[in-house]
Amino acid sequence: MALFVLLAAMLAGVAASLPSGLDENADVSMLQRSLLSPLSSECVNNLAELLLLRQEVKLAEAVEVGRESLSGLNDIGAYLREIRDALTQREAPQEEERTQCTGGFRLVGGKCMLLLLNERKTWGDSRIHCQQIGADLATFQDAGTFAAILDYVKEINGPDKGASVWVGGSDGVVEDVWTWLTGEYMPRGSPFWGTRNNYTPEPSGGTNENCSILYKTDYYYMHDISCTFAAAPLCMKHN
Ligand SMILES: *[C@@H]1O[C@H](CO)[C@@H](O)[C@H](O)[C@H]1NC(C)=O
Numbered sequence: 364m365a366l367f368v369l370l371a372a373m374l375a376g377v378a379a380s381l382p383s384g385l386d387e388n389a390d391v392s393m394l395q396r397s398l399l400s401p402l403s404s405e406c407v408n409n410l411a412e413l414l415l416l417r418q419e420v421k422l423a424e425a426v427e428v429g430r431e432s433l434s435g436l437n438d439i440g441a442y443l444r445e446i447r448d449a450l451t452q453r454e455a456p457q458e459e460e461r462t463q464c465t466g467g468f469r470l471v472g473g474k475c476m477l478l479l480l481n482e483r484k485t486w487g488d489s490r491i492h493c494q495q496i497g498a499d500l501a502t503f504q505d506a507g508t509f510a511a512i513l514d515y516v517k518e519i520n521g522p523d524k525g526a527s528v529w530v531g532g533s534d535g536v537v538e539d540v541w542t543w544l545t546g547e548y549m550p551r552g553s554p555f556w557g558t559r560n561n562y563t564p565e566p567s568g569g570t571n572e573n574c575s576i577l578y579k580t581d582y583y584y585m586h587d588i589s590c591t592f593a594a595a596p597l598c599m600k601h602n
Pocket of ligand 1: 534535536537538539569570571572573
């Protein structure tokens with residue numbers, strides 16, 4: 364009984380201390396309920412569910428942190444807003460009808476892609492390698508394409524061959540302005556970028572870490588890392 368009262372008091376405390384920026388309380392609590400409902404990897408039917416499953420794990424971790432600090436709660440609020448925005452505002456791109464990809468490339472999220480799993484190169488050398496086969500490092504803008512890429516990487520990059528994967532983004536021109544090699548701005552936040560330590564959002568490495576990678580250690584969430592790191596290039600035909 365005493366435990367129950369304590370729990371109820373804790374929950375009330377959580378509700379009262381949610382960040383003030385959380386205007387759309389109804390939406391967020393609905394999203395929270397749907398994220399916290401049990402999902403198991405066996406019943407993942409589509410890519411959106413895969414993304415949700417990943418975010419559920421992140422959220423569960425963030426809730427643990429939130430039990431210990433108010434700033435953790437703010438992080439949860441920020442996470443929920445980012446997840447909601449990513450899942451509601453961005454639609455999966457239309458899979459264009461196009462000719463079959465050639466030369467080992469596979470159609471992933473509407474583009475021809477090839478993960479060079481046996482190569483370990485710097486970011487710059489990875490670009491050159493991709494260019495030599497008529498491509499360049501991969502870029503993406505929306506959660507649907509990101510999920511398709513994760514699915515492809517996960518499928519062919521088994522645990523025994525686990526490699527981090529270069530994608531074509533950097534902030535080597537202006538610090539903290541992350542752009543794709545196409546010149547477009549990269550998406551920021553969840554569900555694209557990971558976190559480190561106490562949910563410090565990536566990118567966080569300042570001028571030492573100018574290149575973007577799908578980081579094996581953090582379930583292939585994007586991280587910033589030194590451009591001289593050795594990883595497997597993910598090539599994409601851009602035209
Ligand atoms: C990273 O990029 C910044 C510009 O954004 C540059 O000043 C810095 O020298 C670069 N760092 C490395 C290690 O190349």
